[in-house]
Each structure stands twice: as C-alpha cells, then as structure tokens.
Amino acid sequence: MANIPDQNDGHTAGQPEKRLSALSAVAIIVGIVIGAGIFKTPAMVAQITGDPGWMLAVWAFGGLISLAGALCYAELATTYPHAGGDYHFLSLAFGQQVSFLYAWAKATVINTGSIALLAFVFGEYMSKVVYLGPQSNAIWAVLIVVALTAVNLVGIHAAAWVQTLLTVVEVTGLIFVSIAGFVVSNEAPPSPALFSQTPPLGLMGLAMVFVLLTYGGWNEAAYISAEVKGGRRAIVPIIVLSISLITIVYLIVNMALLSGLGLAGLADSKAVASEITGRAFGVWGAKALGLFAAASAFTSINATMIVGARSNYALGLNWPALRFMAKWNAGRGSPVVAYLVQSSLSLALVGIGFWQRDGFEVMVEFTAPVFWVFLLLVGLSLFVMRWREPHTVRPFKVPLYPFTPILFCVTCGYLAYSSVTYAASQHAAHISLWVMGAGCVALVLNRIFTDAKNR
Template identity: 25%
Template sequence: MAEEQGHFKRELKLFDAVMMVAGTMIGSGIFIVSTDIARNVGSSGYLLLVWLLTGFMTVVGALAYGELAGMMPRAGGQYVYLREAYNHLVSFLYGWTLFLVIQTGTIAAVSVAFARFTGVLIPWFSETNVLLEIGRFRFTSVQLLAIICIAFLTFLNSRGVKNGKLIQNVFGSTKLLALFGLIAIGLLFGINEEVVQQNFTEMWRAKATIVENGAVTSISSLAGWGLIAAIGMAMVGSLFSSDAWNNISFSGDEVVNPEKNIVRSMVIGTMLVTGIYLLVNLVYLLVLPLKGTMEGTDVLCKGIQFANNDRVATAVAYAVGGGKATVAIAVLIMISTFGCANGCILSGARVYYAIARDGLFFRPMAKLNPKGVPANALWLQGLWAALLCLSGTYGNLLDYVIFAVLLFYILTIAGVYILRKKRPDAPRPYKAWGYPVLPAMYIFLAATICLILLIYKPVYSWPGLIIVGLGIPVYYLFRNTIGGSKV
C-alpha cells in the first residue's frame, strides 16, 4: 500500500465537535417534514410525540455509541465498530451503503436545497431555468449551483481540517442562533389563540390523511396497531431530520481527547438539537392550524398539513411577519443546508479512508495529503454526490435506505453487548449510560419501525436491502483484487 504523505491532526476540540454534531444534524428536514408527519398522525399530540420519540432514540443512540467511540476513537467510526463487533463483510456493507447513498445522497439533497432557497434571493437559480436539455436529461441552474457548492466545500476541506471546522463553527453557531430567534419570535409575536384552541383541544384524536396524485383520497381515525403503524411511518421523516449525529465519530483521529470528547459532543449535540426540534414544532402548532385543506387560499387555510411545497417553516414565517419574514427563513435554510453539507463532506471521507486502509476500497483513498486529510476520498465523494445531483434521484434513494440506516444502527448498538462479551477487558473510558436497558429500548423501537416499514411501506425497505445486498459481490471483488489475504 502506498505510503501516506501526511498524518491526521487533532484539531477538533469539544466546541468544534458539538458544532459538527448539531450542524450536520440540522439540514432542511426540520423546515419541511412536519407536514408529512401531520398528515400521517393528524393531531398535535402525536406530532410532538413523533419528534419526542425521535429525540429519545437519537440521544439513547448517542449514549450507546459513546462506549464504542471511547474504545475505538479512530477514523471510520461506525465502520470500525461494526468491523470489531462482527466482521469485515458487515462493516463493508455499511461503508458501501454510506458511500453509494447515505452520505453522498444527503450531500446532494442538502446542496440542492441550498440552491433552491438561494433562488428566493436570486431568481436566476430556478428549476425552471434549464441550461441544457438532451432528451429526458435536463440540467438546471439549481443543479449547477448545487454542484458548485459541493466542489467548493470539497476543495476547502481538502486543504485541511481547520478549514472544515471553521466553516462548521461559523455556520453551525449561526443556524443555532437563528433557530432560537425563530422560536423566540414565534412565542412572543406569533401565537394565534384560535389556532391554539383548535390544535390542543383534541390533541390526541389521531387521523390519517392519505394524499395520492395531488388529491386527498381518505381521512380515517387511528387507534391500536393502526396508530402505532402511523407513528412508525411518520418517524421516517423525523429520523432522517435527526440523522448524522454519529458523523463526528468518523473523525476520531482528529478529535482532541477523543475518548471523552466524542461522546460528550454527541450527547450535547443530540440533546441540543432535540430540544430545538421540539420547540420549533411547538411554534408551528401555536401559529398554524395542524389541519388544513389542499385548496386553501392562505397559510391558515392550508394549515401545517398542506403548506405550500411542504415548507411549513416558510408558512409560519409568512403568518408572523409577511413576505420579508419568508426571505429571512430562506436565508436561514441556506445557512443550515450549507453547514450540513460541509459537515457531511468533512466526515464521510474518513470512512472511505478507513475502508481503503483495510484493503476493501481503491488504494488511493487510503492516502492522506500533506494537510493531513484524505483528499482523494473527499474528491471521489464529491464526484459521486455531484452525479447524484445530476441524476435527480437522491431524494428517492434517501427514502429507500431509511430501513438500511436503522438496520445498521441496530447492529451497531447490539455491538455494545457483543463487545462486552468478546472483549470484556478492553479499556472503556465511558460506559453506555443505562446499559443494558436503554440500548435494548433503542433496538426494540428501531426494530419495530423496520417491521412497520416492511409491512406498510415496502418501497422504503426492499430497495434499501437490495442496495445493501449489491455490496456483497463488490466486497469479494475488492477483497480478492486489492485486499488479498489482509482481510
């Protein structure tokens, strides 16, 4: 294997790591997905419960991951944990799915969201502004800006981790302050007494609103297993909005005092974001009615369920401050998505580096440049994310892999139990809080959601399993042609 030209530099302190966690978690989801959740569960109580359960799972997951991060504070994070708990095949399948869809799909999605909301300020950036059209292929100004965003952030991160952390700190702290500002303005000036009464009088009467081909086809009451299934399906959006909390573990070799600061940053970051998400959704419910009509003529008539293009945050801003406030929300989403893309770009490349070090990926990916970062892995990741932007399929791909994402989380947290048996004497600077009960609760909740998706949303489950399964022949191809006897 080629010699490294540089070495990792421990540049990420606790504040930097917290900004990595919070800044990467908060993308565009919190501004959008509550509309779909509202249609799934149809009541304010269950809308908040969905976000509360998501926050509980995220924080518990971070607590469990903390033990693994303390044991193995190395570049690669979850890939390394799966390798040590199971084998190279399981860990490779995770890395394969991360590269093919999870990380790169997220980078593509948030970069396109950044470009779309830039269009609010600069109308030239629009999906109707087609720059090139060949057959069914259309290249728009939004895709152009998204690719420029990916290339720019990839270049900055290739020049050293200091650049990446600077962007993350500036944009992460700015978006947190802006979100707290949005919450404060909503609570101080946006409360609508009539809306409050409407949303909270019967806050536990759940109803599912089914929309097909742009029209409401049915509204039905929920109870028993039907209610549980609806909550599980609704959590697809909230879980994606809260994902990437573990990305800081990918950069284990670059965190100062990683045995303590990785778990501290994950717990602080996930609790901070969970609190913000709950408060933001409370503001939504204080300003807009949850129930609405698709034919509504204004934001109050459309409600949360049918906000234009699912942009509930924009609708709330308009209800409170008019057109100028919607511009402010567009700027906030631009800041949020730019910071999220940066965090995903910075952290993801460390996983591909770790896979290549094991002889299971292209050899150049295992090199560090003189700045101490895996520049080759960064550029390959950027290239694939840019291709996903061009394809326009990243949104569907992200939907397809939620089942796989949860499956790998289950396997990783189960790894806490496995490694306590396999390596009982290994140093554990931090032990999972609430073990064995809380990790078991996470596994139970995640497994229940997976079961619900298998039964009611096979489109969310089987394609993800197929993507994971395609990695099996790729694993043996890399093992036999690059890794040899190493693995």
C-alpha cells in the same frame, strides 16, 4: 483490522491527529443533524399523528432514542476510537464483510445521497435569490458540492471554522422561525386538545421514521472521535450536549409552528417556515428565511462531507483494491482522495436526482431501510464486544446497561421494519436490494483482488 499504511501522497502522509476543539465537534454534530429536514418534516409528522400531543411526544421520544443511541456510540467511540467510526465498530464485532457492505451503502447511497439531496435544497432556495437560468437549481447544487469539497481539501481547520460559523447562522434561522410562530399565535385556528386521539401504531412508526430522519447524523460523532482534543474523556460530554441542544431546538420549533399555524394548518402547509415568517414579518421575512434555509442545507452538506470522507478513508485502510482512499494528508488534516471520491459520487447523484420526483421522499425510500438495519447492527456490536472482550478498559460505560442499548436496538429494528413497509407501499423496496446486491458483487471482487495480491 489492518494497520494504517505508510503512504506518501506527494505532501505529508499520516493519520488522524487531535485537532478538533470541543466547540468545533459540537458544531459538526449539530450541523449534521439540524439540516433542511426540520423545514419539511414537522408538517408530515403533524399530518401522520393528527394530534398535537402525540406530535410533540414523537419529537421528544426521537430525542430520547437519539440520546440512547449516542450513549451506546460513546462507549464504542471511547473504547475503540478510530476515524472509521461505526464502520470500525462493525468490523470488530462482525468482520470485514459486514463492515464493507455498510461502508458501501454509506459511500454510494447514505452520505452521498444526503449530500446530493441537500445540494438541491440549497439550489432551490438560492435560485430565489440569484436565478441562473432554467437549470438554476442543478447549477447551484453542483457549485455548492464543488465549493465545499474545495474548503474541506484545504484542511480540517478551515472546514471546522466554516462549520461553526454556519451552525450559528442555522440556529439563528430556527430562532427566527420560532419567534415568528409565537408572534402570530393569535391568528392560528384552535388545535384539538392534547392526546385527544391516538394514532394507530403503524402510523406512529411511520412518524418516527421521519422524526429520526430529522435527528439523523448524531452517530457521525464516532467518525471524529480520533480527532477531538481532550481525547476519550471529551467525547461523552460532546455527544450528550449536542443531542440535548438538538432536542430542545426541535421541540421549540415544533411548538412555535403549532402555535402559529395550528395543527390543521401545519399539516396542510407545504413550506411551513416560509409561511410562518411571511405571516409574521411580511415578504422580506419570507425571503430572509430562504437564506437561513439555504444556510441550513449548506451546513449539513459540509458536516456530512467531513464525516463521509472519513468513512471512505477507513474503507480504504482495510481493502487493498481501495487503498488509494487511505491517504491521509497530515499537513491538511484530511483524507484528500476520499473527499474527491465522495464529491464525484455526489455529483453523479445530483445528475441522476435532477430527473427524479420529490427528492426528500425518494431519499427516505432509498436510504432508510439500509440505514436502520446497519444501525441496529452497530447497537448489537456493543453487546458483542462486551461479551468478547470483558476485560477491556472502557473509559465510558453506557448507563443502565443492558436496558439502554436494548431500547436502542428494539427501536432500530422497528424502524427498519417501518422503513421497509413504507418503501414497499411506494413500490421502492427493491432499490435497497439493488444497492446491497451491488455491494455484494463489489465485496467478491475485492476478495478476489486481495487473494490474488497475497499469492
């Protein structure tokens, strides 16, 4: 791996420093994971599983798999702390070509696409509060991307403070929804008995795709591993605490929705959170939920920006043609240029997304196949690095090795298969191939540039 270059961006150049508190780190992880998805996927999972017992079991299993993956990441992050996160792990295990393709996918689709999608969710809810005209959703989407980029350019302290505040608001909103579900529980039609019918394995896989999409983001903790106060020892409890909190919150929300709407009502609902709060607290309750949902999208965008810019920064460290992104402003504690690149790509996707159909489902088709393939490779990198460097000091070792990483890798492989199958059923499987094909072309051009520079 290349060393961090000595650069001067006009202020102070440097590299990541330990500025994040444990609370801020937990807020960033929770804020990434608990996003707008929890307001949409419960209905889809209820419809797919068709059974309240299996519905809750899938959500619990999603938390278990996320914890298994997080423990694998904890070993990698504490042994090889780096602002590049899983990009760095893939580079160590499989070389810079594989890690480049992953960083390419994150920069062009995974992170920036998530930012664009969440920006539209934010725009939809904010337009109900302040309507800005026929293109209100898109205008709000652009404004939030620009505003949050500006906040993050101020520095990591400002971004972390905003993240902590918004995470509190976000969790408060989910508590609000949960209370509403239990308040109107006597109005819900009866649901079938738990585990009275078992969905086919293929449908269980599809349900897990949506559940783990909603859990998605826990792996981003690796990107802040080099900036957390307390060093390597702090990473493990931060990750475990974050995943545990997220799993508890998700189970409570799903039980409340099931209690308030019943299985059939939940499966048929298009806006579960608004519907349940409207029933419990009237019109003003539904409007208040709209603000909480907007705050949820806001929180996820901010957290995704924090870790996404660090992925771009790590990419710039290792490729001369992209070295302009490897400038770290020590005074602000942030990769300024990497943020600007990310913002530009996100705004471009906002423009493209304005003309597309349902953005949530399109993003699943677009990102899931690529995401799960690379997450599988990260899991495999744990085995590769243990075999290649058996004597390296590991401050934390994943428990129940090799069973825990095997469980994680098998699940990733199955979800990659399920994601490809789902995308193919929607005639969208070719999109992932285009993304990776473009990444291969970019890789070749970077190689040519590097070779020419070294002559």
